[in-house]
Amino acid sequence: MAAEADTGKLGAGGETLAVHLxxxxxxxxxxxxxxxxxxxRNLSCLFHIPISSSAVETLKLLDQMVQAARVVHMDKLELYFAGDNDIGPFSARNETESLNLLFKTMNKLRLTSNAVVKEVLQMLKDEIVVRLRSVGKTDGEQMISETQNHDAEDSLLKWGEHHGVKSKLQIAFFQGAGRGMVASENIGMEDTALEIPESLIISEEILCQTEVFLALKDFHNITSETMLLLWSMRERYNLTSKFKQYFETLPANFNTGLSFGIDALAALEGTLLFDEIMQAKQHLHQQYDDLFxxxxxxxxxxxxKDICTWDNFLWACELWYSNSMMVVLSSGKLATCLVPVAGLLNHSVSPHILNYGRVDEATKSLKFPLSRPCDAGEQCFLSYGKHPGSHLVTFYGFLPRGDNPYDVIHLDLDTSVDEEDATAQSVSTSQTTHMVRGTWLSRSGGFPTYGLPQPLLTHLRAALSCDLDESTTEADMKEIDRMVLETLLSIFIPMLEELPEPEESERETANWDVKLALDYKDLQRRIISSIVTSCTSALENV
Incomplete structure (x- = not known):
């Protein structure tokens, strides 16, 4: 990261601080x-801050730096949904990454700055921390903790500490989420909340020391990932295992979508999640049949035979799907690993911990530094990745609280236009994938986007009017928009009709899997309903 503290003259403005992103x-x-x-947007990665500027003027420059940092950290989905005049925030994750980048930049600048410049930088750092504290405060992440016996989890922490784990977190239970970890003290920016010795990380390097590896290394081209899964299935019952304490604190059932029963699958029928779970189940059954x-x-x-049952195999699969992390080990190899203790951290769309995937070569430990502050007693969240709800249900067994920007519905539109008929589809068509998400996430509800993604509308407008150019009148534009909105309604109204609301009594008496399936359908219904509402409202004003 380039971060330089240059002071010099900028015109008649006096001494300035140059900030390079x-x-x-x-x-x-x-x-x-x-x-x-x-x-x-007339932004760059170089900013000049006059040292004599007022606090208000300096913070205005910080706003511009934040806007630039947001763009630097945008992903493909954020680029798709960002409107022409949308300056952000684009997502809680993007905001955390952007502010964290600026915080680190200011910290580096302070190392080579004089006392006057340090005061300016400290003011900027303080404001950045204030903004970071506001991230996630309104997304419903404040879960209610429960009083439960967690002797087994406390024993795991003691076991970890005995083997070199360093932690500023403690275990707690939360309504609707089960176990999680809360800060045992105030943890500041860039402070390490948790540190796990590499010797406790379960990876291929540990596997190579086991009899499972020695038996299977030349047998039927079984992959190391499959060997780790088989090792976990056996190690769970190994009373002399080094990881006995870890396996004893793992749940008897992970309750992911892979364990959905017939009623839950029936509730999902007609959704893409149904297909996703069925395909995953079929894959695992085939894998099990190939092995046993x-x-x-x-x-x-x-x-x-008493250990190698389907139920135990599924348990091991769910363990690795829901608890594994991608880690760069000290050897330099990127590996899928289980990290005891760290697996207790829950996921959030507004995580405290974003960057944790590399073993520190100096300490030979995996560190979990904070990208935003976490106060004592506050639940500390990890990011499992940029996943939609369907993926989280299938492989983790939950839907995140708050608005998940990655909950999108993909559309395969076959919309090339015949030259003789602007409203007809050509025989030689090109298929383009577009997507929608809940329109409540958009900051532009009126013309020209109506809360819908600009690329989708541009695509449909072009498809429905090949001769659209500078001479197109406002009346013609409104007619084109009317056709676009009606086209979208023709897609989404049938989808909404396929998702009737369940009886409340059905939810109250349902098992965990049916409730989770119904929650997912509620989410899909809410997204589709928002599209229908936006299109209907827009038609009334076109």
Whole structure:
């Protein structure tokens, strides 16, 4: 990261502080899109702050720096949904990354600054922290803690501490979410909330020391990932295991979408999540059938039939799906790992911890530093990744609280236009994938987007009017928009009709899996309903 503290003269403005943000990476596949946005909004990665500026003027410059940092951190989805005049915030994650970048930049600048400049930088840092504290405060993440016996979890922490784990977190239980971790003290920006020795990380390097690996390394091309899964299935019952304390604190059932029963699947029928879960289940059943009873026959002492059951295999699969992390080990290898203790951290769309994927070469430990402050008693959240609700239900068994910007509905539109009929579809068509999400996430509810994504509307407008040009009248534009909105309604009204609201009594008496399935359908209904409402409202004003 380039961060320099240059002081000099800028015209008649007196002494100035030059703040250099990292430039856009040429290797970023979104480089050109981000560059275009920065240019359109007259932003750059270099800012000059007059030292004599008032606090108000300095904070206005901070606003511009934040806007530039937001663009630097935009992902493909955020670029798609950002309107032409949308300056953000684009998502809680993007905001946290952007403010965190600025905080680190100011910290580096202070190392080479004089006392006067340090005062300016400190004011900027303080404001950045205030803004970071506001991220996630309104998204419903404040869960209610419950009083429960967690002796087993406390034993896990003691076991971890005995093996070198350092933690500023403690275990708590939360309504509707189960276990989680809260700060045992105020944890500031960039402070390490949790530190796990590499020796406790369950990875392929540990696998190579086991009899499972020695037996299977040359057997039927079984991958190391599958070996780790099989090792976990056995190690759960190994009374002399180094990781005995860890396995004893794992739940008997993970309750992910992979464990959905018939009633829950029936509730999901007609949704994409139904297809996703069924495909995943079929894959796992096929994998199990390929392994057993073959392994029990060839290695009866290692793979006992009473342990190698479908239920135990599914449990191990769910363990790795819901608890594994991608970690760069000290060897430099990127590996899928289980990280004891860290697996207790819950996911949030407004996480405190974003960057945690590399073992520190000096300390040989995996550190979890905060990207935004976490006060004592506050639940500390991790990011599991940029996942939609369907993925989180299938492989983790929950829907996140708050608005998840990655909950989108993809549309495959076959919309090339015949030259003789602007409203007809050509025989030689090109298929383009577009998407929608809840229109409540949009900051533009009126013309020209009506809360809908600009790329989708541009695509449909072009498809429905090949001769659209500068001579197109306002009346023609309104007619085109009317056709676009009616086209969208023709797509989404049938989708909404396929998602009737369940009887409240059905939800109250349902099992956990049916309730989760109904919650997912509620989310889909809410998204689709918002599209229908926006289109209907827009038609009334076209």
């Amino acid at each position: 990292p430039p856009l990476s040429e290797e970023d596949p979104l480089h050109q899109d981000k560059k275009r946005i920065l240019e359109r 009873p073959l392994l029990c026959t060839n290695f009866p002492e290692i793979f006992r």
